[in-house]
Amino acid sequence: MNYDSFYRRSIDQPEAFWGEQAEKIAWFKKPSSILSVDKSGFYRWFEGGEMNTCYLAIDYHVEQGRGNQTAIIYDSAATQKTIKFTYSEVKTEVSKIAGALKSLGVNKGDTVVIYMPMVPEAAFAMLACARLGAIHSVVFGGFAPHELAIRIDDAKPKVIISASCGIEFDKVIPYKPLLDEAIHLAEHQISHCLILQRPMAHASMVEGRDIDFATFVNDSAPAECVTVNATDPLYVLYTSGTTGKPKGIVRDNGGHAVALNFSMQYIYDVKPNEVFWAASDVGWVVGHSYIVYAPLIYGCTTVFFEGKPVRNPDAGTFWRVIDEHKINVFFTAPTAFRAIKKEDAEAKLKEKYDTSSLKSIFVAGERCDPPTLEWLQQIAKVPIVDHWWQTESGWGIVANMMGVEQFPVKAGSATKPVCGFDVQILGENGQKLGANEEGYVCIKLPLPPSCLPTLWNDDERFRSSYLNKFDGYYLTGDGGYIDEEGYVFIMGRIDDVINVAGHRLSTGEMEEIVGSHKAVAECAVVGISDELRGQRPIGLVVLKDGVSFSEDEMENELVKLIRDQIGAVAFFRNALVVKRLPKTRSGKILRKTIRQIADGETYTVPSTIDDPMILTEITNTLIHRKVGNAFQ
Numbered sequence: 338m339n340y341d342s343f344y345r346r347s348i349d350q351p352e353a354f355w356g357e358q359a360e361k362i363a364w365f366k367k368p369s370s371i372l373s374v375d376k377s378g379f380y381r382w383f384e385g386g387e388m389n390t391c392y393l394a395i396d397y398h399v400e401q402g403r404g405n406q407t408a409i410i411y412d413s414a415a416t417q418k419t420i421k422f423t424y425s426e427v428k429t430e431v432s433k434i435a436g437a438l439k440s441l442g443v444n445k446g447d448t449v450v451i452y453m454p455m456v457p458e459a460a461f462a463m464l465a466c467a468r469l470g471a472i473h474s475v476v477f478g479g480f481a482p483h484e485l486a487i488r489i490d491d492a493k494p495k496v497i498i499s500a501s502c503g504i505e506f507d508k509v510i511p512y513k514p515l516l517d518e519a520i521h522l523a524e525h526q527i528s529h530c531l532i533l534q535r536p537m538a539h540a541s542m543v544e545g546r547d548i549d550f551a552t553f554v555n556d557s558a559p560a561e562c563v564t565v566n567a568t569d570p571l572y573v574l575y576t577s578g579t580t581g582k583p584k585g586i587v588r589d590n591g592g593h594a595v596a597l598n599f600s601m602q603y604i605y606d607v608k609p610n611e612v613f614w615a616a617s618d619v620g621w622v623v624g625h626s627y628i629v630y631a632p633l634i635y636g637c638t639t640v641f642f643e644g645k646p647v648r649n650p651d652a653g654t655f656w657r658v659i660d661e662h663k664i665n666v667f668f669t670a671p672t673a674f675r676a677i678k679k680e681d682a683e684a685k686l687k688e689k690y691d692t693s694s695l696k697s698i699f700v701a702g703e704r705c706d707p708p709t710l711e712w713l714q715q716i717a718k719v720p721i722v723d724h725w726w727q728t729e730s731g732w733g734i735v736a737n738m739m740g741v742e743q744f745p746v747k748a749g750s751a752t753k754p755v756c757g758f759d760v761q762i763l764g765e766n767g768q769k770l771g772a773n774e775e776g777y778v779c780i781k782l783p784l785p786p787s788c789l790p791t792l793w794n795d796d797e798r799f800r801s802s803y804l805n806k807f808d809g810y811y812l813t814g815d816g817g818y819i820d821e822e823g824y825v826f827i828m829g830r831i832d833d834v835i836n837v838a839g840h841r842l843s844t845g846e847m848e849e850i851v852g853s854h855k856a857v858a859e860c861a862v863v864g865i866s867d868e869l870r871g872q873r874p875i876g877l878v879v880l881k882d883g884v885s886f887s888e889d890e891m892e893n894e895l896v897k898l899i900r901d902q903i904g905a906v907a908f909f910r911n912a913l914v915v916k917r918l919p920k921t922r923s924g925k926i927l928r929k930t931i932r933q934i935a936d937g938e939t940y941t942v943p944s945t946i947d948d949p950m951i952l953t954e955i956t957n958t959l960i961h962r963k964v965g966n967a968f969q
C-alpha cells in the first residue's frame with residue numbers, strides 16, 4: 338500500500354476515509370453522520386451511532402466463535418504467577434463485575450474511579466464500566482493520596498474500585514491506606530468502595546462503605562451490555578497540565594473504537610489471534626489503549642504484565658515474557674530499555690530466550706534517544722518503531738505505519754504523520770514554517786477519531802489550553818520540526834510538562850507545592866536530563882528572610898513534600914537553595930536557561946535578563962551540589 342495516497346485521502350476526504358473504517362466495527366446502529374460539530378462548536382465523530390465498547394472487545398468475539406481464544410494473559414513477574422483468560426472467561430468476569438456495580442447503583446453516565454495495581458481485575462473493572470455505559474477514571478497507582486483526591490473531586494465517582502496493595506520490585510505497597518487518606522482529603526462523598534484483597538497485604542475495611550471485591554462480585558448476577566451513543570464518554574483519564582489541576586481527558590466510545598481498530602492493522606501491522614504486549618500500566622493512556630481496548634477490540638491476545646523490566650528477577654524479564662507467550666508485537670517506553678541496557682548492555686540475558694515470534698518493537702511515551710534506538714536495533718534485529726502520541730490523542734499521531742508502507746528509520750524522528758493527523762509546524766504568529774524550521778507542533782482541525790472532544794466538565798479550559806493559540810489548530814504542547822522528506826522530529830515540551838521514566842508530570846504543579854512551604858519565598862522547578870528516566874525535576878528555591886532551616890533540612894522537607902503530595906514517581910530528589918532566581922526585567926523566571934545550565938548546554942544569555950550574574954551563581958550552586966551536567 339502507498340502511504341502518500343492513503344494518508345492524503347484521510348486528510349482531503351476525512352468523512353469518506355473514516356466512514357469506511359467505521360464499517361469495520363459492529364455497531365448496534367450505524368452513525369447518521371461521520372463528522373459533525375456539536376453545540377459547543379467542537380468536532381464530533383459518528384454522531385447517531387449506537388454501540389458498546391465492551392461488546393466490541395468481548396461479547397462480539399465470543400459470538401464470532403473466538404470464545405476459547407486467550408484474551409488476556411496475566412503475567413506477574415512480581416508474584417511469579419501466570420493466569421490465562423479466554424474471551425468467554427473474560428466475559429463471565431466482566432459481566433459479574435458489571436452486575437456488582439449495577440447493584441451499587443452505577444448506571445449509564447455515572448463515573449467510577451479505579452485505583453489499582455496491574456492485576457487483571459483492573460482491566461475487568463474498566464470493561465465492566467464500559468458494559469454499563471458508566472465512565473471509568475483510572476488513577477495510576479503511583480500517585481499519592483492528594484493526587485487521587487483531586488481526581489475524585491473532579492470525577493465525582495459513585496463507586497471506587499481498588500486493591501489492598503501493589504508490588505514494586507520486592508516492596509509491597511499498601512494501596513488501601515492511600516485510598517482512605519484520599520477519601521478523607523476529598524470533598525466528594527463516597528458511598529462504596531470495592532476492595533480486592535491480595536494475599537500479600539490485607540486491607541482493613543471501613544464498615545458500611547468498603548466491600549470485599551471477590552465475594553461481592555462472585556455473588557452478583559451478570560449484567561448485559563447497555564447501548565450507548567458513539568459520542569458518549571467511555572472514560573476520563575487525568576493527565577498533567579501546567580498547573581496543579583490535572584486535565585480530565587475525555588474519550589468517546591465510537592471514535593475511540595474505530596481509531597484503535599484502525600491502528601492495530603495499519604500502525605502495528607498485527608493480525609487478530611496474534612499476541613500483542615504493551616508493557617505499561619493501566620494508569621496511563623498506553624495501558625488504556627494498548628493493554629486493554631485496542632488488542633481486545635481487534636481480537637488479539639493481550640498481555641497484562643505486573644512487574645518491572647529489571648530486577649524482576651533480572652534484566653531478561655522482557656525477553657522471557659516474549660518467549661513464553663510468543664509475543665508478536667511489543668510496545669514499551671524507551672526508559673524501560675535504558676534500564677535493561679544499563680544492567681545487560683551486551684544483551685547476554687536475551688540469548689537465553691527464543692524471541693523469534695517478535696515482528697516489531699514499538700516505543701513511545703517520551704523521546705527515543707538515538708543511542709537507545711541503535712542499541713535496540715542491534716540486539717533485537719526487528720524493526721524498532723518510535724511513535725509519538727499523547728493522552729489527548731489516545732493513539733499514534735506520528736509513526737512509521739507498518740501496515741501501510743515501511744519507511745527507513747531516521748534516529749530522533751517518529752517518522753511521518755498517521756492518517757487523519759494533519760501535523761504542521763507553526764511559528765509564534767501562526768505562520769506555517771518551512772522544512773527543518775523548529776516551532777510549535779500543531780494539528781490542523783478536525784482531529785481524527787479518538788482524540789479528545791473536550792475536557793471533562795471544562796469546555797473553556799479545552800479551548801484555552803489547546804485551541805485558542807492558533808485559530809483552526811490544536812496545539813500539542815510539543816516543539817519540533819518536519820524535514821524536507823516529511824519526517825517529524827519532536828524535540829520536547831514547550832510548556833511545564835516533563836516526562837520522568839515515561840510518566841507525564843507537571844513542573845508547574847511541583848512549583849505550586851514547593852512554593853506552598855512556609856519557608857519558601859519563591860521557586861522554580863525544571864526538568865533536567867536524566868540518563869535512565871529521560872528527565873527528572875529539580876527545584877531552585879529562594880528562602881524567606883530570617884528562615885532558620887539549613888540547606889539540607891530544606892531539601893529534605895521539600896523532597897518529602899513532593900513525595901507526599903504527588904508520589905514517589907515524581908522522582909524529585911534535589912531542591913537547591915539559591916539567593917536569587919534568574920528573571921527577565923518583567924519578572925518572568927528564565928526556566929529554560931536554568932535547564933540549559935543544568936544540562937551543560939551552551940546557552941545565550943537572554944537579552945531581557947535582569948541580572949546576568951545570577952546565572953553564574955546558579956551554575957556554581959549546581960556544580961557545588963553535583964546536580965545535572967553542569968559540573969562535568
Ligand code: COA
Nearest residue numbers: 478479505616617623646670672673676702838839905906
Ligand atoms: N505504585 C506505587 N509506587 C510506584 C509505582 C506504582 N505503580 N510506580 C512507581 N512507583 C514508585 C517506585 O516504587 C519508586 O519509589 P521509591 O522512590 O520509594 O523507590 C518511585 O515510584 C520511582 O519509580 P520509578 O521512576 O519507576 O523508578 P524505579 O527505579 O522503580 O524503576 C524503571 C525504573 C525505568 C525500571 C521504571 O520506571 C519503568 O519500568 N519505567 C517504564 C515506565 C512505563 O512503562 N511507562 C509507561 C509509558 S508507555
Ligand code: AMP
Nearest residue numbers: 701702703704724725726727728827841
Ligand atoms: P502522555 O500524555 O503521557 O502520553 O505524554 C505525552 C507527551 O510525551 C508528548 O506530548 C511528548 O512530549 C512525549 N512523547 C510521547 N511519545 C513521544 C515520542 N515518541 N517522541 C517524543 N516525545 C514523546
